[in-house]
Amino acid sequence: MIQPYKGVGEPLIDIGRVEKFYDLGKANTVRALDGVDLKIYPNDYVAIMGPSGSGKSTLMNMLGCLDTPTGGQYYFEGEDVAEMDDNELAFIRNQKIGFVFQSFNLLARASTLRNVELPLVYAGIPKWERQEKAYSACEKVGLGDRVDHKPNELSGGQRQRVAVARALVNDPSILLADEPTGNLDSKTGAEIMELFDELHSLGNTIILVTHEEDIAAHAHRLIRLRDGKIEVDQVNPGRG
């Protein structure tokens, strides 16, 4: 009973036959991504699943303009990413995409507020405005009372909230999360997923990678990867 997913509107992301091959020599080529076609529409809520090594992270990096494909096309909001130079890619990563990582990737010596501020620094926003925006992003994720804490003074769930606030601070159109609950216990993970649900209901586009069925259950669309290929792309049947 597979129900293929149909998006609405113009796709934000449109990739066609995207490949990422790692040539390790001696006719040994790793096909991390092997001809992936994918369209992401506004306000999609996508879970990507698949066995380890199936190319999920590679796909996420590709979508987030952190990695360049060895073949295929990538259109971001209708523009060909292959044509963009490094500064334009940096601009997209800064303004259009928010990243959340499994291991949080916060600056260890910086406070919550400064971590959340960082994308705004690269956007060239003046300090007072930066702090205002960063503060409201912290409040959005429920960390309004933790802005002066350093990461090592926060719990895992709180750290991930900082990372989510950092991802949100520039009002990106897409949130990319690679196993955002992978380092969290199931209760904390559920809390983060509640946050994602809320962000989705507010209009954000969310793509997340997960190994856990109950995490994936939050998404409306489910993609299964295997050996660098999309196995299924369907309306999430397990959605509860």
Added chain:
Amino acid sequence: MRRFLSEFVESIRIASEQLVAHKTRALLTMLGVIIGVLAVTMMGTAMNGIDKGVRQSLDVVGSDVYFVARHSWEQADDAWRHLKNRPAIRDIESDRINEIISETEDSNLYRAAPDVYWWPQGDVKTKDRSVANVQTRGTDENFEFINNAQIGEGRFFSELEESNARGVVVLGYDVAEALFPYESAIGKTVRVKGIEVEVVGVFERMGSFFGLMSYDNFALVPLKWLRKHYQWEMHTMIRVKIAPDADREEARYELIGAMRRIHKQVAEEEDNFAINSTDSMEEEMSTIKNVLSVAGFGITGLSLFVGAIGIMNITFVSVKERTREIGTRRAIGARRSSIIIQFLMEAVSVCVVGGIIGLAIAYAGKLGIEKIWPDFPFVYSIGLIVMGMTASVVVGVFSGIIPAFMASRLDPATALRHE
């Protein structure tokens, strides 16, 4: 522009956090820069000091005085080859020069005085006190008008005293001070090489060369008196001062002409005397300075280079350690240039802090040396600070640019996978 500014401020902030987080490491890396900047400032100070010392000593002698002597101070090799064929300079030639000056209309020369001295330098004594190694020179009354130093007390000896070989002496400040610490020296009797003479004048204090060689350790006696008591051969020079506002080169040619007339030289003959001036001293000093500056540049350059390599190394380590951070920053919108600025600033700030420490140590050193060697003409100028700081910034950029560039070329996806 604004983006650059906020990135710049951010990078300074990161850099200072890194410095604080790795104090010992930073300090060790800085060592080369500290030593280098120390060397730069010390060199500059020494150089300025030498300059100041030389200028002082030239002022004492007077840069407008020529010294007619048998041989050149510059020791060109043909000078000593011809030396044995040259006649000795005789003190009466001083009077002949003065005659020629007075005969010449609008002469470029002002006045000549003999300058006769012997080695070893003698003692000057009173009953109770004695000063050793006093430069004792015989001259005539014209000397007063040639020397730059002024008589501080009493007077110079007169033409009459000179021609009558009177036993009078004019002392340098240090000699008078040592022999008569509590009273005026004027009118007192001292013994110059065992013979009693009367002190008629004392010169003003002129100081010393780097606090080492006093300019005030001399005694001037009438030349006739000197000749009367010491018949053996002595060094004879003639000091000739040029006229005020006269052209130095023209004055020199006029003096050469006068000496050739006195020595009755014919047209083809080479000069059988030498005209010396403080210019040659200056040249010699500038040679010393050049040697010093080459050595200084060597030391400075080497330590700065070693420092730069150390900082380059530590910046590489820092890039390696923070590969994941670089990936994260790239993921949230840092450009390549942002990463370059960040690591460049880290290297530069290490160097600038090193430079400041170096300058501070140099300043402390200056205060210390001034305590034990008060006359050393130390010069610690704004220029030196600027030079030291510039050197540190240059070293920082030099050592940071390659690691920073490499950090900026890291593939974001690969950097994020880094453990």
